[in-house]
Amino acid sequence: MTTAESATSAFRAAADVSEPNAHAPPGIAADLVAVLVAVTAGEPRVLTLQDARALPSGAFELAHRSLQSGLRAWVEQQTHHPLGYVEQLYTFADRDRGLGPEQRVISISYLGLTRERAPGPGDRTSWQDWYLYLPWEDHRVGVPPMIDAIILPNLRAFAEGAPTAALRQDRSNRIAVTFGTDGRPWNEELVLQRYELLYEAGLIAEARRGKPEASPAPVQGRCMSLDHRRILATGIARLRAKIKYHPVVFELMPDTFTLLQLQRCVEALAGRLVHKQNFRRLVEQQELVEETGLSSQETGGRPAKLFRFRREVLFERAIVGTKLPISRS
Amino acid sequence: MTTAESATSAFRAAADVSEPNAHAPPGIAADLVAVLVAVTAGEPRVLTLQDARALPSGAFELAHRSLQSGLRAWVEQQTHHPLGYVEQLYTFADRDRGLGPEQRVISISYLGLTRERAPGPGDRTSWQDWYLYLPWEDHRVGVPPMIDAIILPNLRAFAEGAPTAALRQDRSNRIAVTFGTDGRPWNEELVLQRYELLYEAGLIAEARRGKPEASPAPVQGRCMSLDHRRILATGIARLRAKIKYHPVVFELMPDTFTLLQLQRCVEALAGRLVHKQNFRRLVEQQELVEETGLSSQETGGRPAKLFRFRREVLFERAIVGTKLPISRS
DNA sequence: CCCAATAATGCTCAGAGGGAGTATAACGCG
DNA sequence: CGCGTTATACTCCCTCTGAGCATTATTGGG
Numbered sequence: 001m002t003t004a005e006s007a008t009s010a011f012r013a014a015a016d017v018s019e020p021n022a023h024a025p026p027g028i029a030a031d032l033v034a035v036l037v038a039v040t041a042g043e044p045r046v047l048t049l050q051d052a053r054a055l056p057s058g059a060f061e062l063a064h065r066s067l068q069s070g071l072r073a074w075v076e077q078q079t080h081h082p083l084g085y086v087e088q089l090y091t092f093a094d095r096d097r098g099l100g101p102e103q104r105v106i107s108i109s110y111l112g113l114t115r116e117r118a119p120g121p122g123d124r125t126s127w128q129d130w131y132l133y134l135p136w137e138d139h140r141v142g143v144p145p146m147i148d149a150i151i152l153p154n155l156r157a158f159a160e161g162a163p164t165a166a167l168r169q170d171r172s173n174r175i176a177v178t179f180g181t182d183g184r185p186w187n188e189e190l191v192l193q194r195y196e197l198l199y200e201a202g203l204i205a206e207a208r209r210g211k212p213e214a215s216p217a218p219v220q221g222r223c224m225s226l227d228h229r230r231i232l233a234t235g236i237a238r239l240r241a242k243i244k245y246h247p248v249v250f251e252l253m254p255d256t257f258t259l260l261q262l263q264r265c266v267e268a269l270a271g272r273l274v275h276k277q278n279f280r281r282l283v284e285q286q287e288l289v290e291e292t293g294l295s296s297q298e299t300g301g302r303p304a305k306l307f308r309f310r311r312e313v314l315f316e317r318a319i320v321g322t323k324l325p326i327s328r329s
Numbered sequence: 330m331t332t333a334e335s336a337t338s339a340f341r342a343a344a345d346v347s348e349p350n351a352h353a354p355p356g357i358a359a360d361l362v363a364v365l366v367a368v369t370a371g372e373p374r375v376l377t378l379q380d381a382r383a384l385p386s387g388a389f390e391l392a393h394r395s396l397q398s399g400l401r402a403w404v405e406q407q408t409h410h411p412l413g414y415v416e417q418l419y420t421f422a423d424r425d426r427g428l429g430p431e432q433r434v435i436s437i438s439y440l441g442l443t444r445e446r447a448p449g450p451g452d453r454t455s456w457q458d459w460y461l462y463l464p465w466e467d468h469r470v471g472v473p474p475m476i477d478a479i480i481l482p483n484l485r486a487f488a489e490g491a492p493t494a495a496l497r498q499d500r501s502n503r504i505a506v507t508f509g510t511d512g513r514p515w516n517e518e519l520v521l522q523r524y525e526l527l528y529e530a531g532l533i534a535e536a537r538r539g540k541p542e543a544s545p546a547p548v549q550g551r552c553m554s555l556d557h558r559r560i561l562a563t564g565i566a567r568l569r570a571k572i573k574y575h576p577v578v579f580e581l582m583p584d585t586f587t588l589l590q591l592q593r594c595v596e597a598l599a600g601r602l603v604h605k606q607n608f609r610r611l612v613e614q615q616e617l618v619e620e621t622g623l624s625s626q627e628t629g630g631r632p633a634k635l636f637r638f639r640r641e642v643l644f645e646r647a648i649v650g651t652k653l654p655i656s657r658s
Numbered sequence: 659c660c661c662a663a664t665a666a667t668g669c670t671c672a673g674a675g676g677g678a679g680t681a682t683a684a685c686g687c688g
Numbered sequence: 689c690g691c692g693t694t695a696t697a698c699t700c701c702c703t704c705t706g707a708g709c710a711t712t713a714t715t716g717g718g
Contacts, residue, residue, distance in 0.1 A: 028359055028391070030422075030435055062357070062433055066423040091420040091437050093359075094395040104391055106359055106435065108420050173644040260665075278706065280667080301665030302713035315502040589694080607677065609696075614675095630694025631684035 030060040032071045033109040033228070035089065035235030036079070038116035038127065039252045042264040045116060045127040046232060047079065052128050055228045060108070071110050079125060084251040085113040087242075089234050092227060107227075111235045113251035130236060131271075133229055135221050137191060137236065139272045147179065150219055151203070155179070158201035188270050191237035195230060204229070240270055247288055250309040256292050258304035259283065288313055359389040361400045362438040362557070364418065364564030365408070367445035367456065368581045371593040374445060374456040375561060376408065381457050384557045389437070400439050408454060413580040414442040416571075418563050421556060436556075440564045442580035459565060460600075462558055464550050466520060466565065468601045476508065479548055480532070484508070487530035500526075517599050520566035524559060533558070569599055576617055579638040585621050587633035588612065617642055 034056045036047035049056055056075065064070030072083050089109040116127055131138040136147055152175070159171035178194045180186035198219060199207045205218040206229060223229065243249050249265055263279050283289055289307040296304050363385045365376035378385055385404065393399030401412055418438040445456055460467040465476050481504070488500035507523045509515035527548060528536045534547040535558060552558065572578050572595060581594055592608050612618055618636035625633050 028357075028389070030357055030359070060357070060422065060435070064422075067420065067435075088419060090417060091396065093389065093437075106389070106396075106437075108422075108435075170644075177644060258666090275706070275708095276665095277667080277669090277708085281705090297714080300663075300715065302667080302715095304666060315499075315506060587695090604677070605694095606679085606696080606698090611676090626685080629686075630692080631696080633695060 028104050028106065031057055031105050031107045032060050032067065032074070033057040033107050033231055034071060034075055034112055035109065035232055036075060036081070036083075036112045036114060037130075037235065037239065037252070038081075038114050039265045039268050040116045040127070042261075042268055044130045044268040046130045046133075046235075047125055048128050049125055050225065052126055052132075053223070053228075054225045055231060056125070057107070067108055068110070071112075075112060079114075079117075079123075081114040081117060083112050083114055085111075085248055087111045087238070089231070089238055092231070094227075107231070109231045109234065111238055113239075113248060115252065115254065130232065132222050133224065133232055134191065134195065134236070136194070136219070137188075137271050139186060139188070140267055143186075146220060151198070152179065152181065154203055154219070155197065155201055158203075186272070188272055189237055189241050191233045191240065192230070195233040199230070206230075236269075243269055247309070247313060250288075253309065256294065256306040256308050258296050258298075258306060259289075260304060262289075262307075286313070357433050357435065360386055360434050360436045361389050361396065361403070362386040362436050362560055363400060363404055363441050364438065364561055365404060365410070365412075365441045365443060366459075366564065366568065366581070367410075367443050368594045368597050369445045369456070371590075371597055373459045373597040375459045375462075375564075376454055377457050378454055379554065381455055381461075382552065382557075383554045384560060385454070386436070396437055397439070400441075404441060408443075408446075408452075410443040410446060412441050412443055414440075414577055416440045416567070418560070418567055421560070423556075436560070438560045438563065440567055442568075442577060444581065444583065459561065461551050462553065462561055463520065463524065463565070465523070465548070466517075466600050468515060468517070469596055472515075475549060480527070481508065481510065483532055483548070484526065484530055487532075515601070517601055518566055518569050520562045520569065521559070524562040528559070535559075565598075572598055576638070576642060579617075582638065585623065585635040585637050587625050587627075587635060588618075589633060591618075591636075615642070 034047070036056065038045050038047075047056060048054060056078065058070075058074050060067060060070055064073070068086055068088065072086055075081065076083055087110065089111050091106060091108045093104065093106040136144050136151060138144060155171075155175045159168055159175060162168040162171055174193070174197055176182045176184055178187075178190045178197055195204070198204050202208060203219045204221075205223045206227065208218065221229075224232070239248070243266060249262065249269070252265055252269075253262060259280050260276075262283065263274060263276065266279070267273055288310060290310050292306045292308050294306040296306055363376070365385065367374050367376070376385060377383060385407065387399075387403050389396060389399055393402070397415055397417065401415055404410065405412055416439065418440050420435060420437045422433065422435040465473050465480060467473060484500075484504045488497055488504060491497040491500055503522070503526055505511045505513055507516075507519045507526055524533070527533050531537060532548045533550075534552045535556065537547065550558075553561070568577070578591065578594055578598070581598075582591060588609050589605075591612065592603060592605065595608070596602055617639060619639050621635045621637050623635040625635055
């Protein structure tokens with residue numbers, strides 16, 4: 001009711017906004033949060049603070065020219081990492097994010113891609129394997145045993161416990177789609193959907209905060225403060241989707257690299273293995289790389305050619321993906 | 330400098346946020362903006378206010394459970410439209426959005442899909458063809474003449490006028506990619522990139538506000554207040570991308586429809602024509618629809634079967650798009 | 659020096675999917 | 689009845705893609 005009443009008066013033409021509330025609503029503040037990703041030695045890593053329990057974040061201020069420039073300035077100054085690629089993820093402002101009921105923070109989250117560097121002295125940041133937080137997402141060495149041993153039984157119990165038959169069916173469907181059961185394929189992009197399903201089922205430690213009643217034992221995976229683990233899941237999901245139609249992987253690679261290194265990087269992000277020969281074919285036929293003439297002896301076998309990213313492709317074409325039968329004539 | 334200094338202190342672990350600034354920064358407020366889309370009689374329409382110069386928007390309030398629920402409550406109460414599908418678009422907070430330098434509004438924009446209904450009495454909303462605002466985006470009846478007659482000459486002059494050779498090249502590339510010149514295909518998804526290029530080139534009327542110096546004549550297309558036209562472009566871009574891998578078109582369709590109506594709807598959104606037979610094949614082989622047994626006499630020719638959306642597909646599979654050569658074994 | 663292990667690299671093949679066109683069916687209207 | 693109009697059914701061909709086989713180039717150990 002209160003919501004509805006206030007909504008009526010609040011809903012107005014945007015032109016009125018040109019004189020915004022001089023009386024800003026009390027308790028609303030804006031925050032920037034960064035999911036900063038690197039891939040080192042074939043492992044996906046994310047920059048953390050506070051004993052690996054939080055993502056970098058800072059207040060948005062009037063001095064900042066834009067959200068993105070504020071974030072970029074902060075991160076680069078704090079970490080001395082070149083932020084090649086920055087992309088807005090999502091804006092969160094739910095109640096029950098771990099704050100008190102009277103306080104409200106709007107968090108604008110960003111995904112950033114970089115290359116890992118050793119932290120400077122006195123630096124309280126650290127890089128962490130992101131599967132530390134979401135261990136069920138790594139399918140590179142097969143389906144993690146915890147899925148069959150812990151997650152699915154608990155989720156099925158959660159589905160059974162639904163009050164109505166429709167809800168039971170709905171939950172069962174979500175389990176099947178997100179975790180790829182009943183003959184369905186595993187879809188690595190559904191990171192957020194999986195996290196939210198686990199959260200609803202009470203299997204994520206964050207969901208049990210302030211709810212002291214009995215609930216199923218939480219699934220493994222390190223906890224983060226506030227809803228940062230959810231933001232991390234959002235970032236991983238976005239990145240896993242993005243690498244399929246935009247050459248952003250190269251932001252994570254050194255200047256020169258072998259095709260296997262590139263493949264390992266993609267696999268680290270996607271959390272699953274790719275077919276080696278076809279991967280090479282894809283990369284080469286799209287002309288994403290060019291030879292440097294050098295080769296690497298690092299490997300245990302035949303030396304591999306070193307390649308370099310062809311930055312020109314960013315101009316040559318934009319996106320490829322097409323699903324509509326568009327007429328060319 | 331000021332930015333950098335304030336950044337250092339502001340950049341902090343998120344855990345500290347659990348006690349957010351009780352002293353919210355002055356002048357920052359949060360706003361919700363909706364790009365509400367319908368397709369009527371084969372034309373794409375967007376809900377506007379203020380003499381068709383603004384999108385619906387309203388302040389985000391503490392009473393709202395989440396950003397999305399706040400938006401949903403407002404729109405449904407204001408317009409009496411069922412908001413089937415709602416999706417967050419982007420959060421804007423740039424300076425120079427048309428506000429004074431001391432005032433800052435964070436705008437969280439949303440895309441909503443609905444079916445058009447007659448506005449109630451006293452309703453100040455109205456539905457407008459979205460190509461009224463972005464006329465260069467409609468390629469259903471061929472390339473709009475204004476592109477060759479007005480846009481490209483002006484853009485080329487803009488590219489020529491760049492201070493450095495690198496920037497000239499960069500601008501030329503952007504023109505070619507976004508407008509599909511030099512043998513490149515037209516990519517209907519680059520709505521935002523095109524708008525921003527035109528904006529930078531001073532061809533959008535909004536870009537000339539408060540800059541009284543001489544600049545090229547603005548391109549046609551109706552103006553909106555603040556940066557609402559940019560938000561509209563963002564919404565169209567998102568929708569054009571989304572219809573290719575997620576069955577959201579059906580949110581815009583009546584309960585039953587012919588395949589041609591569905592096709593016209595897609596074409597309205599994409600701004601280009603699709604191949605009729607292949608479109609049917611796509612829709613049917615993906616099992617997106619089922620027959621109702623009825624047929625429609627409305628058409629000038631043979632009656633068409635009426636179909637209905639199979640909502641089950643939303644559970645059967647999630648996303649299809651795959652570009653990585655993923656091993657199944 | 660030969661051999662096994664390890665990678666890199668080259669090539670083939672079959673099936674699916676997508677772009678495009680042809681052919682036929684069912685209506686209204688003059 | 690013939691014509692225009694739209695619906696619907698097939699066909700063809702080429703590219704893309706998943707998958708596997710074969711060959712080449714190293715290193716390290718007997």
